Amino acid sequence: MLHRSPFIPMAFLLFGALVAGCQQQEAKTAQYTVSSDDEVIRAAVMAESLGLRLDRTGGGMSRLSNSSNTVLLFPAAGGAYVNGTKVGNPEEVMVFTGETYVTRRLAKQIRDELRPAKPPTSPPTVSRQNDSPPPPEAKLGVVLLDAGHGGDDPGAIARTGRREKDLVLAVTLESARRLASRGVDVKFTRSSDVFVPLDDRVAKANQLQPDLFLSIHADASPNRSARGSTVFVPRRERRTSRSHQAGRAIVQALSSLQTHSRGLRTHEKNLRVLENTTCPAVLVELGFLTHPAEEQLLASPDYQQRLAEAISQAVLQYLQK
Ligand SMILES: [Zn+2]
Numbered sequence: 001m002l003h004r005s006p007f008i009p010m011a012f013l014l015f016g017a018l019v020a021g022c023q024q025q026e027a028k029t030a031q032y033t034v035s036s037d038d039e040v041i042r043a044a045v046m047a048e049s050l051g052l053r054l055d056r057t058g059g060g061m062s063r064l065s066n067s068s069n070t071v072l073l074f075p076a077a078g079g080a081y082v083n084g085t086k087v088g089n090p091e092e093v094m095v096f097t098g099e100t101y102v103t104r105r106l107a108k109q110i111r112d113e114l115r116p117a118k119p120p121t122s123p124p125t126v127s128r129q130n131d132s133p134p135p136p137e138a139k140l141g142v143v144l145l146d147a148g149h150g151g152d153d154p155g156a157i158a159r160t161g162r163r164e165k166d167l168v169l170a171v172t173l174e175s176a177r178r179l180a181s182r183g184v185d186v187k188f189t190r191s192s193d194v195f196v197p198l199d200d201r202v203a204k205a206n207q208l209q210p211d212l213f214l215s216i217h218a219d220a221s222p223n224r225s226a227r228g229s230t231v232f233v234p235r236r237e238r239r240t241s242r243s244h245q246a247g248r249a250i251v252q253a254l255s256s257l258q259t260h261s262r263g264l265r266t267h268e269k270n271l272r273v274l275e276n277t278t279c280p281a282v283l284v285e286l287g288f289l290t291h292p293a294e295e296q297l298l299a300s301p302d303y304q305q306r307l308a309e310a311i312s313q314a315v316l317q318y319l320q321k
Contacts, residue, residue: 037105040094043073046107051117062100067118071110073100075191077173078180080106082113090177094192139185141211141319144204146273147172147188148217151195156220158289160299164218167298169193171286172216174308175315182316198272205277211319212246214311215273215283218298220290227291228260232283234274235266242280246318250284253314257306258297259287284311 043062047054052064052071061078064071072081079090080102092106102110147169149155155164169190176186187208189201205213219230231254233247247264255261267274267283274281286307287294297303 037103037108039104040096040101041104041107043100043102046102046110047071050107050111050114068115069117071114073102074180075100077177077191079177080110082110083115085113087113091173096192096194140183140316142185142187142208143179143315143319144187144189144208144210144213144279145172145176146201146205146213146215147190148215149195150190150193153195156218156289158295159292160295162289162295162299164220164289165193167218167289167304168216168286170301171304171307171311174305175216175311178308178312179315182312184315184319199276201273202276205273205279205281209279211280212242212315213273213277213279213281214246214315215281216311217283217285219285219288221288222290224290224292227288227294228262229254229257229287230262230285231264232267232271232274232285233264234277234281235270236275242318243274243282245321246280246315247282249314249318250282250311253310253317254284254307257310258303259294 043064044054046052047064050064052066052069055063055065062073062075064073069083071083073093074080074090075093075095077090078093080087080093088103088106088109092103094101147165149163149165150169151165153165155168157163169192172188173191176188176191180186187204187210189204190196201215219226231247231251233241233243237243244264251261251264271283274283287298289295289298
């Protein structure tokens with residue numbers, strides 16, 4: 001429930017007018033929106049409307065600034081920071097086709113956090129080049145997170161209508177946030193509700209050569225009593241391989257949660273994301289959407305956080321070895 005003061009609609013209209021230049025971009029992403037506040041606008045358009053320069057974009061981060069403010073945008077669950085203070089919901093910063101977007105809601109929250117800008121001593125310029133690149137951070141490693149399905153492909157669907165693609169994206173983004181905050185360089189095959197072909201996921205892994213490719217799914221079975229998490233590793237690999245090491249760490253972490261663990265396995269089918277990737281690769285099935293009690297558990301945000309924490313801990317442990 002939101003109680004809004006009367007000036008908000010006017011501010012909203014003004015803001016809307018400022019960002020009207022990006023109608024086409026919005027139309028492209030409108031299929032993901034629910035209400036007008038959930039609509040997304042390009043970070044560059046927001047920067048312009050708020051009197052900020054887009055100093056830097058790349059490395060998964062965009063920096064917007066003026067004489068008094070620095071706004072950092074970390075897509076895919078990293079969130080937005082205004083002068084060092086976290087603003088809004090991390091999932092409101094996202095990337096589509098290489099460009100950073102934010103929701104209108106977040107843009108308004110950022111606007112409200114900004115300090116008044118000092119008058120410029122010289123006309124503001126849009127600098128494409130970064131004068132002082134940030135110091136390279138020591139990273140624990142690179143992890144490519146692969147949320148299963150997406151877009152037109154819902155994956156498994158529970159009797160309640162809950163879709164695998166939504167559940168796995170939530171857990172993926174939450175895991176990413178936790179890993180990124182602990183120094184892991186996190187990449188995605190998808191960080192929003194889009195369809196990504198399996199071969200594109202494999203190609204990204206093979207091009208990036210991360211320390212781990214981790215595919216996240218939820219299971220389904222005609223047998224409604226089937227339950228538990230399962231961790232799959234490539235069939236061709238030995239038990240001493242890095243994939244097996246990561247897989248064992250994830251099995252162990254998931255075993256400590258409420259769900260039954262079905263352990264580390266190889267799949268009877270040729271899972272392309274495991275068999276065709278040339279880096280360490282693991283696929284985790286979080287549990288069964290077809291098991292009524294387990295579906296309820298998987299649907300709970302609290303349990304999703306615990307899954308993400310378990311996965312993150314396991315991945316950190318694997319990377320540190
Ligand atoms: Zn799946």
